[in-house]
Amino acid sequence: DAGVTQSPTHLIKTRGQQVTLRCSPKSGHDTVSWYQQALGQGPQFIFQYYEEEERQRGNFPDRFSGHQFPNYSSELNVNALLLGDSALYLCASSSISGNTIYFGEGSWLTVV
């Protein structure tokens, strides 16, 4: 039973570019959340998707957007990248009927 999987594991982008990160939830999970973790900080909640719609959103600008597909997988898109967007981006999955959230290993984004 695969856990939460994310791709790519590492990537480098230039300021102003756009990036797409991908996530496949744990088997049996239908809800996907995204978090940003800057160096030395705890993860910060970006948004959550359920039934292909954004269900909750944290305090992040509209440059951060997402999508959930019918197979429950998800993408995080960040436009107009800033140096401050450099971080570990974590995907987490859960069941809408459950309580426990499981995290993937993350995608390291470096903006230069």
Add this chain to the structure above:
Amino acid sequence: DAKTTQPPSMDCAEGRAANLPCNHSTISGNEYVYWYRQIHSQGPQYIIHGLKNNETNEMASLIITEDRKSSTLILPHATLRDTAVYYCIVRSDSGGGADGLTFGKGTHLIIQP
């Protein structure tokens, strides 16, 4: 803001029990206490959660005070691989599944050989 307070760091000798405290004095009646840990450069790992009763699983025990204003995570026989940042999180059971988690700064637990 995080609703929990944890010491920034703790040391524990290998083989001994590690007791990690967490204060959550403003916890509401429908809020659970969750513990996650994050080993360097990895995603957070779920450890345990509870509402008001003490809980135990294969990884740890969770002791919640009767007034629910604080809790302690116990790793019974700490190993070097338990060195990590441990996060205590309170979250409501909204009935609609898992809401976003609010992480604080956590406790950096260092297991000494």
